[in-house]
Every structure is written in C-alpha cells, then in structure tokens.
Amino acid sequence: MTTLGILGGGQLARMLVLAGAPLGLRFAVFDPAADACAGQLSSLQVGAFDDAAALAAFAAQVDAITFDFENVPAASAQQLAAQLPVLPRPDALAVAQDRLSEKTLFRALGIPVPEFAAIDDRAGLDAALARIGTPCVLKTRRFGYDGKGQFRIKTLADADAAWDALGAQAAKVGLIVEAFVPFEREVSVVAVRGRDGEFRAWPLTENWHVDGVLSASLAPARVDAGLQAAAQAHARAIAERVDYVGVFALELFVRDGQLLANEMAPRVHNSGHWTIEGAETSQFENHVRAVLGLPLGSTAMRGHACMLNWLGAMPDAAAFLAVPGGHWHDYGKQSREGRKVGHATLRADTSQALEKALVEAGMALQRTAQVEPVIARLREG
Structure with a gap:
C-alpha cells in the first residue's frame, strides 16, 4: 500500500488524508506540534522542519512527500528530494516562498502585477x-x-x-x-498539474477577507468568460514554467475589468475548500492524484457553492446543518482567537437557491455580516 508523507499537520493535511483514504492510501504526517490536527487521522511524527535526521527517518517510512504549507526550509526540501519524490518540486516551492521571486516570475510571463x-x-x-x-x-x-x-x-x-x-x-x-491596489474584487483560480503535465483548473472563485484572513468564498465567481480564461491561462503559464506538480492557487485582483496577480500558494488552498462538495473532484483528491502520478479528476462544478470560514471557535453545527445543502467541517482544533478551526460549505443547484440558503444560514448562526457580501453579489445576477 502506498504511503504519502505530508510536511505540515494542519487542516490542509487533514483534508488530504480524508480525500486520499478512499483511494486506498496511507498517510504519515510530520509536524513540530504534538497536537497537529491531521495526526488525529494518520500517523504523526513530531519534529522540527530543519531536523535533518528526523526528516530522513520520516522519508524512510513513505513513498513520496508533499506539503500542507509552503514555509518548509528549502534545504530540508532539497534533502528529502534526494531520497524520494517530493512534489511540488523544491525549486517551485522556493519561488512561491519569496514574494520578490514570485512577482519577478509573474512579470517575466507577462502576467500583470502591481x-x-x-x-x-x-x-x-x-x-x-x-x-x-x-x-x-x-x-x-x-x-x-x-x-x-x-x-x-x-x-x-x-x-x-x-x-x-x-x-x-x-x-x-x-x-x-x-x-496598493484599489480592487473591485478579489478572486483566485485553483489549479492542478499532474506529473505528466496534464493541467486542469476549477472555476474562478471570488473571495472576501476580514483583517487579511479569508472569510467567505463564492464559486463560480460572477465574472465574464474572458476573465475566467485569462486567470486559467496565467495559472497554466506559471505551472509550466516551474514544472509544478500538484494543486496550487493564484490569487488575483480585479480592477477596471482586468486581472492583477497578487500571489500564489503552492498547495491546496482555503479558497478551494468548496470543491469538496461543489466540484466533481475536490482539490484535495486531485492533489493526491497529481503527486502520486494518478489520472486527474474532473474539475467541473456541481451547481453553485459558498464556503464560510470559522475562526476562533466553532458555531452551532446543528443550526447550520438544518439549512438545505449545508456541509460541516470541524478540524478538531482547540479554540483560539483568530485560529482557523473549521469551515462550512453551502451547495445548491441554482444561484437563487444558494442565496436562500445563505440567508437562512446567516440568521441561524447570527452571522449575517459574514454572508451579506456574498448575498449582495448573488443578487447582482
């Protein structure tokens, strides 16, 4: 049985484990924290990301390695890549770790940036x-x-x-x-590239942030087909230039009807959580497929979806689950101010049904402020 190792044991690793289990895979997680939430669902090795001996021992237990966050030291990623497949590749990871390298790459590819x-x-x-x-x-x-x-x-x-x-x-x-960009909207494209170079992308997602942290995502974004195509073309160009393997997100601003690239995340991404219920294949399953060389799944949408982030403490699950199309994700973390502890997704066949569900959810959880901007966007048509 194939075992996939994950550096980082947070909620992204946890959802990778949940997505990969039906494929008959085993998982091992490496994280400095003994209470890393992915360790509730997989084996967990506790160690520092710059501990060469601990990383070597971890690598000996797995068949390939991926990441649930991008700030693994470059030297550690290179060390592991000398032992077994590490995907995305350390060189691609290094670009995304440095905002200057990232912006320079975007500009070299002709992607507009601030x-x-x-x-x-x-x-x-x-x-x-x-x-x-x-x-x-x-x-x-x-x-x-x-x-x-x-x-x-x-x-x-x-x-x-x-x-x-x-x-x-x-x-x-x-x-x-x-x-500073006085943007009209913040959007992201989540994409995946396989070992064989196959590229797929999910529909563009619109995002709302509060104090720099994602609060809500709506898919598909209410933008024209030209922006959808441009965002996917930018993502493809980046993936091909750095020979990227796995899922990544490209965050963009919309200003005056044009796209400006903000940054990329070389991993599964918060703005793609809606894909678990809202797409034929989730970002988590497709990431696992990509890094293990399996055929990629369809990124087509299943109707309309909105993801809501839960920070600090989990709201009332029962109240939310009474709303049609509601799906609940508790990360198994201790409550802490500002911490991402879970999310929920509403999925519906029509935008009108999604709007109705958002109104119900906002009232049930007393979180109308969180859902109001999404509802307003849906009402624009």
Whole structure:
C-alpha cells in the first residue's frame, strides 16, 4: 500500500488524508506540534522542519512527500528530494516562498502585477516610495500569510512606523514594497498539474477577507468568460514554467475589468475548500492524484457553492446543518482567537437557491455580516 508523507499537520493535511483514504492510501504526517490536527487521522511524527535526521527517518517510512504549507526550509526540501519524490518540486516551492521571486516570475510571463520594489534598507524604502507612491504595502518577502508580515503605508508620514515595524526583517527575510491596489474584487483560480503535465483548473472563485484572513468564498465567481480564461491561462503559464506538480492557487485582483496577480500558494488552498462538495473532484483528491502520478479528476462544478470560514471557535453545527445543502467541517482544533478551526460549505443547484440558503444560514448562526457580501453579489445576477 502506498504511503504519502505530508510536511505540515494542519487542516490542509487533514483534508488530504480524508480525500486520499478512499483511494486506498496511507498517510504519515510530520509536524513540530504534538497536537497537529491531521495526526488525529494518520500517523504523526513530531519534529522540527530543519531536523535533518528526523526528516530522513520520516522519508524512510513513505513513498513520496508533499506539503500542507509552503514555509518548509528549502534545504530540508532539497534533502528529502534526494531520497524520494517530493512534489511540488523544491525549486517551485522556493519561488512561491519569496514574494520578490514570485512577482519577478509573474512579470517575466507577462502576467500583470502591481508595481513593486525590493527593499534592502531604509534608503531603499524612501526611494521605492518616491517611485511607487502611496498608498502601498511594505511586506516581508518570506513567511507572510493571512495578512501577517505586512504594514500598509497610507502616506509618506507612515514610513517611519512601517520601518519600525518591519525594518529588522530586511536582513533576515528581505522586504518588498507593493503598490496598493484599489480592487473591485478579489478572486483566485485553483489549479492542478499532474506529473505528466496534464493541467486542469476549477472555476474562478471570488473571495472576501476580514483583517487579511479569508472569510467567505463564492464559486463560480460572477465574472465574464474572458476573465475566467485569462486567470486559467496565467495559472497554466506559471505551472509550466516551474514544472509544478500538484494543486496550487493564484490569487488575483480585479480592477477596471482586468486581472492583477497578487500571489500564489503552492498547495491546496482555503479558497478551494468548496470543491469538496461543489466540484466533481475536490482539490484535495486531485492533489493526491497529481503527486502520486494518478489520472486527474474532473474539475467541473456541481451547481453553485459558498464556503464560510470559522475562526476562533466553532458555531452551532446543528443550526447550520438544518439549512438545505449545508456541509460541516470541524478540524478538531482547540479554540483560539483568530485560529482557523473549521469551515462550512453551502451547495445548491441554482444561484437563487444558494442565496436562500445563505440567508437562512446567516440568521441561524447570527452571522449575517459574514454572508451579506456574498448575498449582495448573488443578487447582482
């Protein structure tokens, strides 16, 4: 029986295990935390991601390795790749770990991006602000996610505060300034590429964030066919350039009817959770298929879907499950402020039925503010 190893034992690894079990696969998870939630469903080896001996012992137990998050040290990924298949490939992972490398790749492929500049010191920040202007965002080049490692510079008067907040990271992980985009919508395309180069993508998803953390996703996004095609073409170009294998997400802004690339995530993605119930093959199953060289499944939608993230603590499952088309996902985590502890998906055959279900769910859970922007989008037609 094939055993797939996963570096990282969070909810993404947990859902990979759930998707791969019906395929007759075994899973082993490597994570620094003894209470990693994927360990509730698979074997768990506790260790640091830079512990070469522990990683080698883990690799000896599995047939291939993948990731549930992107910040595994590059040296560790390369070490493992010398022993067995590691997918996505370490070189592809390295590009997505560095915002500067990522933006440079996008630009080289002709994918529109906001203006950006690498920052090495305070003088570099001042020069970038003079060229790019404000508002803009100062970010760490590495290790930022869910809005972390960022400082929004609204005017030049904010430069000192921005440098005080992040300047020490310039020598450690590097900094980048990006022009602030007054976007109309945030969207993402989740795609998969197999070992043989086969490429598939799910329909474009619209996303709503609160304080930098995903709150809700709607699929398919209410955009024209041209943007759908452009987003998938961008994703394909990236995957082919870096010889990517597995699922990844490309996050984009819509402004003036055009797409601007924000960033990519080299793994299964929060904005693709709706695919579990809302697509013929979920992102999790297709990721497992891709990294093990199995044929990819259809990415066609099953009607319309909305995913709602649960942060901090789980709401009332019974109240939500009384809503038609409701599906519940509890990650088995301890409650903690701001922590992703679960999600739920509403699926319906029509947009009208999805709107009705969202109204019911918002009222049942007393979360009308979370569902209101999605309902408003559905009512636009």
